[in-house]
Amino acid sequence: MPSNVLPEIYRPSRRTVYELPLYACPVSAGFPSPAEDYLEGKLDLNQYLIKHPAATFFVRVTGDSMIGAGIHAGDILIVDRSLEPRDGKVVIAVVNGELLVKRLRMEKQKIYLASENSDYPPLVITDLMDFEVWGVVTNVIHPL
Known part of the structure; x- marks a missing residue:
């Protein structure tokens, strides 16, 4: 079949925590803007993807x-x-x-x-x- x-x-793994920066600004395909101005916090994909x-x-x-x-x-x-x-x-x-x-x-x-x-x-x-x-x-x- x-x-x-x-x-x-x-x-x-329930012990793994790996947080990466999460930017709250939209991503432009044109002229770049300073990304640090839009840093929202950290994102752990385990928390986001695993309920x-x-x-x-x-x-x-x-x-x-x-x-x-x-x-x-x-x-x-x-x-x-x-x-x-x-x-x-x-x-x-x-x-x-x-x-x-x-x-x-x-x-x-x-x-x-x-x-x-x-x-x-x-x-x-x-x-x-x-x-x-x-x-x-x-x-x-x-x-x-």
């Missing part, structure tokens, strides 16, 4: 089935297990022992996992499948 298989799972540290984990993506959602091979996803998986959310699911990233769809008493790439059909979840949602994807980290 072609899909985004997730081979690596990471836990966030529930004890329930959060990271996974690295392989495959291209979610490119329409801005999720590419090599990206790191931030996943929160404390959030309720709802229709339309991007989730990390386990189907028959395989970790997948897909958009959860629930319609007319049916559950299916939808790709964000027309090359991949939706996966209808049946009673014969071993299926579990591990968490809801909250953020995607990828290089430009």
Whole structure:
């Protein structure tokens, strides 16, 4: 089954604090202005991206089935297990022992996992499948 298989799972470090400057001014593509005048404070990305540290984990993506959602091979996803998986959310699911990233769809008493790439059909979840949602994807980290 072609899909985004997730081979690596990471836990966030709850002890790491790494604060970087946060500038409150808009970034100009034209004439530069003195940035020090706009220094707002420090930003710790752990606090900004991770709302529930004890329930959060990271996974690295392989495959291209979610490119329409801005999720590419090599990206790191931030996943929160404390959030309720709802229709339309991007989730990390386990189907028959395989970790997948897909958009959860629930319609007319049916559950299916939808790709964000027309090359991949939706996966209808049946009673014969071993299926579990591990968490809801909250953020995607990828290089430009």
